[in-house]
Amino acid sequence: MARLAAGVVLVTAREAPLTEDGPQGEDAGMTATAFLSVSLDPPLVLVSVRTGSRMDDLLDEQPLWGASLLTESQRHIAGRFAMKGRLSDRLLFEDVPYRRGELTDAPLVRGALATMECRTEQRVPAGDHTLVIGRVLAVELPPAEGGPLAYFKGRYRRLE
Known part of the structure; x- marks a missing residue:
């Protein structure tokens, strides 16, 4: 599967939804x-999440999440959120430029090719992963610099 090129997406959520008292809980990604x-009808996306991971547990409790399609200049963000034994969630977001999703309160990366706000519709166990199917609630296509970030043969790459 390392020979199958794939786009790179940052999936994010807040531990608890926005309340009348303001945001609750920490961000995770x-x-x-x-x-x-x-x-397309209805608009649904799927993300595969490692079973038992922090995001798997969070998306099991929190149905609202975001997805940011990263650009080639955002490989440092992809690498940071992919590290094993990584920084605490609070430090992960420290210098990442993002805005809050209006419907989900999830962090959405500024400068991404596209951002989506989603609500989990279904979770399907699949081996050592969970397939999370989300309904797309909102999409933003901001101006972005450069092309998409791809992952191929174990490395982040630019598409030529």
Whole structure:
């Protein structure tokens, strides 16, 4: 599967949804290369999350999440959120430029090719991963510099 090129997406969520008292809980995020469109009507996407991971546990409790399609200049963000034994979630976001999703309160990376706000519709166990199918609630296509970030043969790459 290392020979299958994939786009790189940052999937993010907040531990608890926005309340009348303001945001609750910490932000969390993970780098994903198994992310795809499932349906246009209704708009559904799928992300594969390692079973038992922090994001798997969080997305089991919190149905609202975001996805940022990263550009080639954002490989440092992808690498940071993909590290094993990584920094605490609070430090991961420290110098990442992002805005809050209006519907999900999830961090959405500024300068990404596209951002989506999603709500989990279904979770499907699949081996050592969980397939999380989300309904796309909102999409933003901001101006972005450069092309998409790809992952191929174990490395982040630019598409030529």
